[in-house]
Amino acid sequence: MVTRIGPSPTGFIHLGNLYNAIIGERLAHQSAGVFFLRIEDTDAKREVPGAVDTILSSMQFFGIEFDEGATGSGDNGNYQPYRQRQRKNIYQAIAKHLVQKGLAYPCFCSEESLNQMRETQQKQKLDFGYYGKWATCRNLSLEQIEAYLTENKSFVLRFRSAGNAKNSETVFDGIRGNLSVQQNYQDFILLKSDGIPTYHFAHVVDDHLMRTTHVVRGEEWLASLPMHIETFDALGWERPVYCHTAQLMKQDGESRRKLSKRQDPELALDYYRAEGYLPAVVWEYLLTVLNSNYEEWHLANPQKDLDSFPFSLEKMSTSGALFDIVKLNDISKEILIKMPAEQIYDELVSWAQTYNKPFAAVLNANPAYAIKAISIGRSGDRPRKDIYCHRQAAEFFSFYYDELFQIEDELPQNVNETTEKEILQRYLQDFDIKDSQEQWFAKIRVLTEELGYAPQPKLYKKNPEAYRGSIVDVSNTIRRAITGRLNSPDLWEICQILGNERVRKRVLLKINK
RNA sequence: GGCGCGUUGGAGAAGCGGCUUAACUCACCAGCCUUUCACGCUGGCAUUCAUGGGUUCGAAUCCCAUACGCGUCACCA
Numbered sequence: 344m345v346t347r348i349g350p351s352p353t354g355f356i357h358l359g360n361l362y363n364a365i366i367g368e369r370l371a372h373q374s375a376g377v378f379f380l381r382i383e384d385t386d387a388k389r390e391v392p393g394a395v396d397t398i399l400s401s402m403q404f405f406g407i408e409f410d411e412g413a414t415g416s417g418d419n420g421n422y423q424p425y426r427q428r429q430r431k432n433i434y435q436a437i438a439k440h441l442v443q444k445g446l447a448y449p450c451f452c453s454e455e456s457l458n459q460m461r462e463t464q465q466k467q468k469l470d471f472g473y474y475g476k477w478a479t480c481r482n483l484s485l486e487q488i489e490a491y492l493t494e495n496k497s498f499v500l501r502f503r504s505a506g507n508a509k510n511s512e513t514v515f516d517g518i519r520g521n522l523s524v525q526q527n528y529q530d531f532i533l534l535k536s537d538g539i540p541t542y543h544f545a546h547v548v549d550d551h552l553m554r555t556t557h558v559v560r561g562e563e564w565l566a567s568l569p570m571h572i573e574t575f576d577a578l579g580w581e582r583p584v585y586c587h588t589a590q591l592m593k594q595d596g597e598s599r600r601k602l603s604k605r606q607d608p609e610l611a612l613d614y615y616r617a618e619g620y621l622p623a624v625v626w627e628y629l630l631t632v633l634n635s636n637y638e639e640w641h642l643a644n645p646q647k648d649l650d651s652f653p654f655s656l657e658k659m660s661t662s663g664a665l666f667d668i669v670k671l672n673d674i675s676k677e678i679l680i681k682m683p684a685e686q687i688y689d690e691l692v693s694w695a696q697t698y699n700k701p702f703a704a705v706l707n708a709n710p711a712y713a714i715k716a717i718s719i720g721r722s723g724d725r726p727r728k729d730i731y732c733h734r735q736a737a738e739f740f741s742f743y744y745d746e747l748f749q750i751e752d753e754l755p756q757n758v759n760e761t762t763e764k765e766i767l768q769r770y771l772q773d774f775d776i777k778d779s780q781e782q783w784f785a786k787i788r789v790l791t792e793e794l795g796y797a798p799q800p801k802l803y804k805k806n807p808e809a810y811r812g813s814i815v816d817v818s819n820t821i822r823r824a825i826t827g828r829l830n831s832p833d834l835w836e837i838c839q840i841l842g843n844e845r846v847r848k849r850v851l852l853k854i855n856k
Numbered sequence: 857g858g859c860g861c862g863u864u865g866g867a868g869a870a871g872c873g874g875c876u877u878a879a880c881u882c883a884c885c886a887g888c889c890u891u892u893c894a895c896g897c898u899g900g901c902a903u904u905c906a907u908g909g910g911u912u913c914g915a916a917u918c919c920c921a922u923a924c925g926c927g928u929c930a931c932c933a
Contacts, residue, residue: 349933350933351932351933353932353933383933385932385933386931386932386933388932389932389933450931454931457930457931461930465857468857468858469857469858470857470858470859470929471857471858471929472929497931499931508858508859511859519861522860522861523860524859524860525858525859525860529929532930532931534931535931536931537931539931541930541931541932541933542932542933545933546933561927562860562861562862562926562927563927563928563933564927564928564933565860565861565927565928566859566860566861566927566928566929567928567929568860569859569860587861589861589862589926590926590927592926594866594867598925598926599925599926600925600926601926601927631868631869631881631882632868632869635868635869635870635880635881636869636870636880638868638869638880638881638882639870639879639880639881641881642880642881660868660869661861661862662861662862662863662925662926663862663925663926663927664867664868664869665867665868666867667867667868667882667883669867669882669883670867670868670881670882670883672882673881673882673883674882680895720894720895723895724895724896725894725895725896726895727893727894727895728894728895729894729895755892784891787891787892788891791891798891799891800890800891800892813892814891814892815891815892815893816892817891817892818891818892818893819892819893821892822892822893828893829892829893830892830893830894831892831893831894832893832894833892834891834892834893
């Protein structure tokens with residue numbers, strides 16, 4: 344199979360781009376085919392400088408590898424160039440051929456007259472567009488055309504459609520199966536007045552010339568499919584297999600809608616880089632959405648690489664999936680927990696260097712300390728799955744550093760500020776950094792009972808009247824004083840890492856507050 | 857408004873006419889484990905597949921209609 348992606352260099356590259364890229368990449372490379380990158384820059388107005396680099400670096404970041412196409416240093420492959428504006432002559436040559444065959448004609452209609460036409464059509468509840476009697480330039484005589492041309496009037500080149508709205512045909516879609524498609528009857532634009540093709544024409548020409556076998560694109564293109572197939576047929580070219588993917592959606596109150604650039608930061612691929620998600624996480628999440636049997640396969644083959652999963656078009660859903668960041672986070676936790684602490688440290692540092700400088704500084708100041716801190720609770724059969732992205736990890740590990748430490752959570756249920764002081768005073772009094780974990784905890788248990796708290800949560804649950812609270816409240820009060828939170832890895836280990844002085848300082852701080 | 861696509865639990869979904877008392881994963885809830893929070897384990901979570909008809913001995917699965925959602929109708933892609 345030969346597949347491709349054709350992003351526009353608008354500076355914004357999103358999840359949908361990656362989504363389709365993964366499909367194309369899998370399809371091509373699973374079949375020992377070719378996957379290439381074409382830059383669809385036919386709309387110069389929307390082009391943003393440096394956007395091609397953004398596309399390249401995003402795709403590279405997510406491990407999408409192209410066999411041919413645009414690269415940072417020119418184009419690479421058999422069907423160059425891969426940037427549409429540079430292919431102007433090719434489109435024009437094909438267009439000329441269509442004109443000669445009577446399948447295309449120049450149209451001199453002005454923007455105003457087209458707008459007027461649309462208004463009338465709307466009023467009369469007719470189909471919009473340039474067709475039938477509305478296609479006023481369709482039957483211009485050669486003399487008229489010549490006259491306009493000598494006047495230097497600007498024009499576009501339109502396709503002369505032979506289709507009829509009443510006819511429809513069945514087209515096979517790689518994802519959706521047989522589709523019933525209404526025939527195209529619109530004389531749509533092939534070449535814009537600047538001589539650059541529209542998407543519709545560029546797609547047909549390029550994908551034919553570049554030997555694309557499978558066109559993977561979003562379902563928003565379904566509506567223009569009739570134009571594309573009519574163009575392929577008119578040119579006598581073989582149609583590719585179209586694969587129209589479903590859109591990623593987002594729950595918005597009662598209804599769901601397409602992910603939107605303005606409202607949903609998670610649409611942008613940059614978001615995942617900035618948040619510090621590993622590329623493999625996004626890949627894997629997208630794969631679960633694309634082929635939901637991936638999860639089962641992964642469970643059955645935990646040691647196998649993503650690439651050996653047999654991806655299939657037939658397994659793809661035709662309805663738009665809701666984007667689920669919670670699920671993505673879960674996948675991320677699973678991946679991160681399998682990673683050695685040293686590697687997490689490296690990833691964290693390289694992320695923090697651009698996205699969280701203060702954290703990078705603190706990390707770099709003492710790598711051994713950071714790795715020890717990261718390591719707590721990660722070993723053994725039942726490791727903690729605390730972190731899912733670098734941004735969150737930076738927050739999670741912040742209490743190990745005095746310059747970042749702060750109290751975040753409220754006091755536990757059965758503790759007020761007075762009892763907090765009581766607990767902490769007793770804790771500090773008994774605290775000895777040299778205590779073993781057992782000794783350390785035995786002291787907490789004694790303290791708990793002396794202050795009228797239940798030494799076991801069960802006891803308190805059974806008889807809440809008899810106690811002020813349970814050991815849960817006591818240990819969480821201590822935990823909060825030292826880590827700022829009610830949820831942390833093992834407290835004793837944390838104390839060992841922080842050291843006697845800092846533990847005492849933090850506890851004292853709460854006592855004297 | 858025309859045309860097209862879609863509709864299985866809170867989410868992703870499996871299912872493709874009898875093996876389904878609708879799989880699996882996430883979420884949620886409960887219990888257990890645990891000094892705590894987590895992690896882990898066990899169990900619960902759709903008598904029902906948008907609704908209404910029909911075909912059939914038998915339907916989530918096939919057909920028709922309705923409803924709802926989404927997309928599209930640019931010299932944007």
